Amino acid sequence: MSPLRRVGRLLAVLGAAGALALSTTPAQAADTLPPGAIDMSDNVQHVANLPRPDSLLTTINTDIAFQGDYAYVGNYGGFSVYDIKHPKKPKLVSSVLCPGSQMDISVYGNLLFGSVDSSRSDDSCTSVSQSAANKASWEGIRVFDISDKANPRYVKSIETNCGSHTHTLVPGTDKASVYLYISSYSPSASFPDCQPPHDLISIVKVPLNDPAAASVVATPNLFPDGGNPGESLPYPYRTSATSGCHDITAYPEKGVAAGACMGEGILLDIRNPEAPAVLDVVRDDENFAFWHSATFNNEGDKVIFTDELGGGSAATCNEAIGPNRGADAIFDIADGQMTFRSYFKISRHQADTENCVAHNGSLIPVKGRDIMVQAWYQGGISIWDFTDSANPHEIGYFERGPGENLGDGYWSAYYYNGYIYGSEFTRGFDVFKINDHRTNQANSVKMDDFNAQTQPSYKDKKH
Numbered sequence: 001m002s003p004l005r006r007v008g009r010l011l012a013v014l015g016a017a018g019a020l021a022l023s024t025t026p027a028q029a030a031d032t033l034p035p036g037a038i039d040m041s042d043n044v045q046h047v048a049n050l051p052r053p054d055s056l057l058t059t060i061n062t063d064i065a066f067q068g069d070y071a072y073v074g075n076y077g078g079f080s081v082y083d084i085k086h087p088k089k090p091k092l093v094s095s096v097l098c099p100g101s102q103m104d105i106s107v108y109g110n111l112l113f114g115s116v117d118s119s120r121s122d123d124s125c126t127s128v129s130q131s132a133a134n135k136a137s138w139e140g141i142r143v144f145d146i147s148d149k150a151n152p153r154y155v156k157s158i159e160t161n162c163g164s165h166t167h168t169l170v171p172g173t174d175k176a177s178v179y180l181y182i183s184s185y186s187p188s189a190s191f192p193d194c195q196p197p198h199d200l201i202s203i204v205k206v207p208l209n210d211p212a213a214a215s216v217v218a219t220p221n222l223f224p225d226g227g228n229p230g231e232s233l234p235y236p237y238r239t240s241a242t243s244g245c246h247d248i249t250a251y252p253e254k255g256v257a258a259g260a261c262m263g264e265g266i267l268l269d270i271r272n273p274e275a276p277a278v279l280d281v282v283r284d285d286e287n288f289a290f291w292h293s294a295t296f297n298n299e300g301d302k303v304i305f306t307d308e309l310g311g312g313s314a315a316t317c318n319e320a321i322g323p324n325r326g327a328d329a330i331f332d333i334a335d336g337q338m339t340f341r342s343y344f345k346i347s348r349h350q351a352d353t354e355n356c357v358a359h360n361g362s363l364i365p366v367k368g369r370d371i372m373v374q375a376w377y378q379g380g381i382s383i384w385d386f387t388d389s390a391n392p393h394e395i396g397y398f399e400r401g402p403g404e405n406l407g408d409g410y411w412s413a414y415y416y417n418g419y420i421y422g423s424e425f426t427r428g429f430d431v432f433k434i435n436d437h438r439t440n441q442a443n444s445v446k447m448d449d450f451n452a453q454t455q456p457s458y459k460d461k462k463h
Contacts (some may be wrong), residue, residue: 014395027091038398041459050091066084093150095150100114100118113167116140118222122136123175139193143206156161162194165183166183166247168250181202182203183246184244197243226242236309242263242264247259248453249296249453262290266282267338290307291307292306304386306327307358317354323343341390353405366438371383380414381398382397395439410424
C-alpha cells in the first residue's frame with residue numbers, strides 16, 4: 001500500500017468565522033429555477049414518469065438494478081419491479097412492502113439482494129424500528145427470489161456488522177456462487193453488533209443453488225492503521241473520520257474494486273474475492289467531506305469518487321460552496337496507484353432550499369470516450385464527459401425546480417440499453433433519452449443485466 005496522500009490543505013487557513021460566513025451566502029436567484037419548473041438541454045428528452053406505488057408513497061425511492069426487460073427500484077419501504085420492455089411506456093409489475101432503509105439493491109439470476117441499514121425488531125417484512133443498543137435487533141441483507149416478477153418471495157436474511165448501508169455484488173470465479181461486499185459504518189460502543197473501530201467490510205457468500213445457505217465468510221480489515229482520523233472544522237470544511245466504507249464499486253473483469261470509505265478512497269485487488277487486498281489509498285482533506293461512491297471508466301485506468309458533502313440533505317450547489325466541494329474527483333490509475341487529475345461539479349446553481357450534491361451514476365457506453373450520467377439530488381441529472389480527465393465538461397442535463405423541502409431529488413441515474421433511468425425520491429421512476437452525436441453510438445450496446453456497482457466492460461457487447 002502506498003503512503004497516504006493529500007490533494008491539499010489550503011482552506012485550513014480560513015478561520016472558523018470566515019468558513020461559517022461563506023457557507024451561508026445565498027445562491028444567486030437569477031441562476032435557479034422556480035418551483036415546478038423543468039429545464040433540460042436540447043439533447044435530452046423526458047419520455048416517461050411513473051409515480052411511486054401506493055404502498056410506498058410514504059417512503060422515498062433509492063437505487064436501481066436492471067435485468068432483461070425489468071428495472072428494480074429500491075425504496076426505504078421495500079422495492080418495486082417495472083417492465084421496461086417499452087421504455088417510453090414502463091409498467092409497474094409489483095411492489096414489495098418490506099421496510100428497512102435504504103434498500104440498496106442488486107440482482108443476479110433469480111435473486112434480488114436488499115441492504116438494510118436501520119436497526120429492526122427482527123428480520124421480517126413486518127418488523128419495526130428498534131434501537132441498535134438492543135442485542136436482539138437485526139440489520140443486514142435480505143434475499144428475495146424474483147423468478148415470479150409479480151410475486152417476489154422472501155428467502156433469507158444475513159445479519160452483518162453495523163448492518164448494510166450498501167452492498168456490491170462480485171461473481172464467484174467458480175460461477176456457483178456470488179459474493180456481497182457489505183459496506184457499513186458509524187459504530188458505537190453502545191451497539192453490541194456494531195463495535196468500534198469497525199475498519200472492516202463484511203463478505204457474504206451466496207451459493208446459487210442454495211441461497212438459503214448464504215453466510216458471512218470474511219470480515220477483512222481494510223484500515224489496519226485506523227484510517228483517516230477526520231477533522232473538527234466547521235461545515236463545509238470538515239473531513240469525515242473513517243469507520244467503515246460507504247460504497248464499493250467492483251470491476252470483476254479487471255480484478256479491482258474502488259471503495260469510497262468516508263474519509264478516503266481505496267483501490268482493491270479482488271482477484272481472490274474472499275480476501276480483497278488494498279493497493280492504494282488517497283485522501284483529500286482540502287475539498288472532500290465524505291467519500292460516497294466510485295465509478296471506473298471502461299478501460300479501468302480512471303476512477304471517479306463522489307463527495308456527499310452534507311449527507312445529501314444540504315444545499316451545496318451554490319456560489320458559497322463553490323465548484324470543488326460536493327463534487328466528483330477524477331483519478332488516473334497506473335500500476336495500482338491513483339493520481340488526482342481534477343474535479344467536476346454541475347455549474348448550474350441551485351436554490352438554497354434544494355439539496356444538491358454528487359450522487360449515483362454510471363457510464364454511457366461509448367467506445368473510445370469516457371461519458372457518465374449522474375444524479376445530483378435536486379440538481380437533477382447531468383451527462384458529462386471526462387475523456388480528458390483534467391478537463392471534464394457537461395454535455396447534457398435535466399432538472400426540476402425546488403421541491404417541498406431539502407429531502408427530494410434524484411438518488412440514482414443510470415444508462416441501460418439505450419435509455420437513462422432515474423430514481424426520484426418522491427416523484428417516482430423517470431425515463432429519459434439522450435440524442436447526441438457524442439453518445440448515440442451507445443444505442444447499439446445491449447446488456448443482459450446491470451448492477452451499477454458491479455461494472456461490466458462494454459466492448460464486444462454490440463449487436
